[in-house]
Amino acid sequence: MFETFTHRRIETSEAVINLRHAGNGPPVLLLHGHPQTHVMWHRVAPRLAEHYTVVCADLRGYGDSSKPPTTEDHEPYSKRAMARDQVEVMQALGFERFAVVGHDRGGRCAYRMALDHPERIAALSVLDILPTAEHFRRTDMAFAMGYWHWFFLAQPYPIPERMIASDPDVFYLRRGRSLFDEAALAEYRRCFTDPGTIHAMCEDYRAGATMDMRLDERDQQAGRRIACPVQALWGRQNGLERWYDVLAVWRDWADQVEGHGIDCGHYLAEEAPEETLAALEPFLARALKA
Template sequence: MFEHFTHRLVETSEANINLRYGGSGPPVLLLHGHPQTHVMWHRVAPRLADEYTVVCADLRGYGDSSKPPTASDHEPYSKRAMARDMVEAMQDLGLDRFAVVGHDRGGRCAYRMALDHPDCIAALSVLDILPTYEHFTRTDMAFAMGYWHWFFLAQPHPIPETLISADPDTFYLRRGRTMFEPQALAEYKRCYSNPITINAMCEDYRAGATIDMKLDEADKFAGRRIACPVQAIWGLKNGLERWYDVLAVWREWADHVEGHGIDCGHYLAEEAPDETLAALKSFLQRTLKTR
């Protein structure tokens, strides 16, 4: 699925990060969502690598990256910790400044990286998300019903782990499976069927409801903003646009914001790879050439 890409397991100061990289040109880091792995980019990354050095990495807790022990404050699964991993992994590859594209949970790591490591991030593209703080503070019944898994996965161990482990396919594939290539789906299932991974993914959401929320809140009230250009794209069939003015919300966090909806569901890079690739290329060509 990643012909001409090189596989590496990069040892950072806190975790081992599983990744693939290929291509040449300005560097772009692609980060996946829940409960997937870097394989979710298989329809986009090879074509993006025609013009860019593309790195696809598994977040800590996911895929074949480390699943470190957690802590009472869930900091080991915070997006700040994940961001540290990715900055170090990119530096290990000799890439000190790069664009980052993140879908779902990867998008949360990506915007945290832009806030915490502004000198490293040249451009930021987020797929189908808003900042964690905005979701939680704007929660109403519609959001809670649509995003119920946020509140379920954040429950104390071992409640969600026990229930999910009884039938991982039913839980993780509840949105369907036809949008996934069989080879990609097999990879997701291999990873999300591992009880250690299930626990780590729950820790990701526990961190989201605790330390990630606190970090976002502190930045919001301190007036910290994302310095680099930001692109937000989202699936029109997933519902984000029904609840929010997506670009208006992101403009509360950054000065340079652009983007649009794409006619697909949540999994943009797999449901609408051509449209997703076109949007990314347009944004990257303009932002990476001018900075």
């Protein structure tokens, strides 16, 4: 995987970010979800690199990026902190303005980046998420049962860390191993069996339930909106559209919104790479040309 990509580790003001990049053309940053690494883009990134400069980065706390010490308010694992890292990474690579595509937790970092750094983000594509505040605010029995891990991972240290560490495969691979390429799965397992990574990922969810939630609420109260074009894609088999009108929710956050569901589960870029590319490529072409 990533044979044509260059591997780098870039030191930002707060973390060291692990990444791979390749290609020429307008810059596109790809951000992964939980509990994965940048490797989740292995079926999509090489194709995008035919037309774009593609950067696949590990979020802080994940993969081979550093795991900064946390604080009582969990700010070091907030999406605002993760967004700061990635803006610095792209600047170090020479890109002041770029498109960002984020899946799952990476999508949460991506939309926070669009809110906090609107001058940097030319286009935003979010895969299988809604804004964090929307989920928590609309929580009901169906969401709580389907997304129970949100509430489990956000529990105080060290309860979830110890329970997960007893058998990480049972927790992280509960949706099945067959969804992933064997080489990608080996990379995920290498990382999510590390105690430091387990702790950092729990901190990510603790931040989600506290600081990320508060930041979203403040933005909505202040009337802040995402300025760039937004694409929302989701897996029809994962249930998001059974609970929400996905595009309607995103239109509460941005003026330019498009997107649709794809016939797959949660892991769009790995389960349905061709369909994901078929959606991403024209969106990026329009947004980055503008």
